[in-house]
Amino acid sequence: MHPHLFPTITLFLIILTIALIHCPKSLRADNENYLTCEAPFNCSSLVNLSYPFWTSNRPNYCGHPSFQLDCSSKVPQINITTMNYSVLEINNSSRTLRVARTDYLGKTCPAALVNTTIDNNLFSYITSGDTNLTLYYDCPPPLATLPNLGFYQFNCSINSSTTFISYYALTSTFVSNGNLFGACNYWVNVPVLQSVFPTTATYDAVIAAIDSGFMLEWDANNSRCDTCLKAGGLCGSDPTTSTFACHCTNGTFASGCSTESTSKHPFLLSYILISFLI
Template sequence: MSSHSLPISSLLALFFLVVLTRVPTILSVDDPRYSICRGTLTCGSVSNISYPFWGWNRPSYCGQTGFELRCENDITEIMMNENTLRVLDIDPERQILKVAREDYWNGYCPSKLINTSINYDHFNYGLNLRNLTLFYGCYSPITPTFSVFTNCTINSTLTDMSYATRNMLSDPRYSICRGIVVVPVYDAAAQDLEVNLMTMQAALRGGFELQWEADNDKCRRCRDSDGVCGFNETSNSFTCFCSDKPSETTCLPPTEGTF
């Protein structure tokens, strides 16, 4: 035996050392979707947003259809039908999304008159809201709830803009208006508008709240099992991404008392 040869015991020890150093590497291999969907969304003042929202650094399988967020010049936006809504705040615990009409953020004269509409498959309007109705190009008398506010140039056409903080859409006098746009605002903001016309921009920028519900209980159970909430785009259903593979429910077997 060469003087440079290692004894059998040393060779065995070296073998087990190599194996043991490789085991953690093998066990730590994650499902890439698990790793990717652990990342959160941050854009401007909106931060640390996860399921059911997705966008830019979170692929579509990290959230649900209808919850895509965009980041434009550090402004978080969400599209609902024809409306681009500026996201002012997201409260994951209460499932509340606070938004404002982007086309009314800097004025009252948008390039296109579009009524406010939301995706009722996922959202409902929050509480303490009132409809602010904006009338364009009407020939209506001034009343306590209907005030001529300003003139607008829309598509190169000069028109007056008036507003009401009460429901007046059933009044036939306003059926000949060139356009009518309804924008939800907080009830307190509408009350301010009834006594101070100059609070119009503040009312519009104050936005309104939307309530969402998206597999909240399933997602909670998934997170409690160290999983990451996601979406199976093939079956169009919730999925729980685990470190090794997806699950329909949780990453760990349910323990006694879990339901």
């Protein structure tokens, strides 16, 4: 090699090093986001999960901020508007999940008597498949047990001391303003699947219906996610703003993927310099 080439080669290496060092960090990080979120994950009994779900062992930017799963128990849990639900099934194709109220699993006397709540901006009931099972609490002494009319008496205890009379209700008969006989102090609507709605108001039938859960459809920026997927990206969120983001092989974008490679510029510069030297 000719001696006069050494200064030129040295200059080339300096320029190449500077170009690689100053390649925007965000571009490299975005590519890492894609690689991190690319593989599906498992959560307890559920497998092959992806956006909008994520867990404590998976970066939140791989999912939607409101769809974190707790995988610490046998059945995954999700919190919706401060209420915990057991996730029994997830269908990514239909964007639905089957959940059951954790506080009612295997029992009809939870610690707190509150109605089922969901975030209507993110979830919606599937009206063709869900219906409400109403449970009435702290009612007056029974006039009679009315199983033939869809009522069945059960007792609940408060703080293991005070016992009060309650009912399952499988019919709206004798219900006034949402209240059995107009005299019960509390009533709770628990969604259940129409297909397993109890036909007899027995304890086992009611528990089986509640434990089977109900269906919800989610909307986690579905239209923007479809655009992202069609462009070859992965749906996710921005780790800073928590807004929707499309993770692509060449970066993260608000929607879709850029057709321009974000990593080609330093190598393009190298190619030009090498061509010059040759």
